[in-house]
Amino acid sequence: MAHSPRTRQRRSPLAYIGLAVGVFWAVFPIYFIVSSAFMTPAKMFSWPPTFVFSPTLTNFVNLWERWPGFFSGMENSLIITVGSVVLAIALSVPAAYAFSRFRGRFLSLGAFWTIVVRMFPPIIITIPLYPALFVTGMFDQHITLVLLYVTFFVSLMTWIMKASIDATPVEIEEAAMLDGCGRMRILVWVVLPLIGPGVLAASVFLVNFAWNEYLFAHLFAGSASRTAPVVISEMMGGVTGAEWGSTFAASTLQLIPVLLFVWIFQKALLRGLNL
């Protein structure tokens, strides 16, 4: 992918101003909450707003002391995110392989079904799932959220990976087969390494989704599997002036890992969208 700037084109000062405005609009809100997390409450709500201040960790200490639930929420988020990525890869790579390398009427129907399903709003299934999860004992289990996140992402992942597999020559697999390599081993040891970039691109989307998801986590997670976004929403719900500090500290801790992740893998993100 051509990532290089087109140096031949001349850029007017207007372009630089536009870029500055765009970057400000995108980043200032994030910068503002992260910096406020390091302010004392008095500075946070000062008029005019403060931009020069001596950073303090008070809010993070308060968060640690008053909201232990947030840190178990981070842990739950991590478990659920990693679990979703692992399961989604395990399910979508074989499916993508089948859609790419085999033909058949039922396969086309299956492929069509994976696309149609993406159209259904997740909120619709919440009403019937709510009692069903209680009956089956799956309410407030990590695996429940993992399954839900994987279900809503497995189509996109399958299609991104199918495009990757389409782009790899089938001869490599045939050579491996002639060497006596079994089908499962071909999938794991020949195909999977070749489509690494596609897997990465798809995973970036899923990590971003699973780490940040609110609706399912809010409805289907009790005290044992409550994720960080849900804890933050509870902190925000009961804000009395003094609690903003802890909420900002929690928001900062929640947003930084996934923001770094998206920054690091932006190239993969672009590639995934370009397919």
Place this chain on the structure above:
Amino acid sequence: MALIGQRRLDRLYPYTLVAPILLLLTVVILVPILHAGYTSFFRYTIGEPMEFIGLRNYRVMLTDSGFWSSVWRTLVFTASSLLLQYLVGLGLALLLAKGFRFQRLWLALLVSPAAISSVVAAVIWRYMLGYDGVVNYALTLFGVEPVRWLTDPFFAFVTVVVVMVWRFYPEIMLILYASRISMPQEIFDAAEVDGATPWQTFRSLTFPLLIPATLVAMSFRLIFTFREFALPWLLTRGGPTGATNFLSIHMYRQAFNYWHSGYGSAIAWAIMLLTLVLSITYLRLMYTHMFREEG
């Protein structure tokens, strides 16, 4: 796996590979949706016996002015925030495609809002848009009176639209940017040699070439904006006085605050059918537009 050489099993092999995801999609999505369709014909509260009432939930829904104003509000919200998401995404994609020093840094920064959860986005904007917040402070510098962004019905609606644009323009920007930089530079050089103004180049070259990417980006954003729950819910809880009570929030309240599961299911099906109608209308409009352009 010793499947090689066993012909019958060979033919089944691809199906064993796709079976898990098809099963998952069916059990987690199709079955609950059909079950919601079933419960929509009942008066039903979780934990209590169901009572068959035929189409009464739908009749109540269709004669409820709250439902219709929610439909209307959702459509205005979807149209306005979608248009703005697109304009911001398109503008920044084309700007970025000009190529700057530290290109990847600017791209990363411009994509940042896409990594922020709805919850944190709500925390950020409720903080910034508070009556004593930084946005109102900035307005006073220009001599504008402070605005009640979250408690005035009109401005609460505007707020939700603006935050939606902030959070979701990067997806459109990325798709359009990827499409723009994959276009051959020669045609733009040719246009420049022929003396085309930037506006002419955009109108008759860049924009038509971006239509396939636009089609993809907007069909997804349409579906996802229409169903959006988390961001408006966390920003305004549907208020004030129902100004941001979109269909998804309307359904959520009926189902999970009042526990009218049967009625909630009827609204859920209405949301699904409206999504279907909207996407089909959108696709038809886009396609007829494309063919008219070509012909």
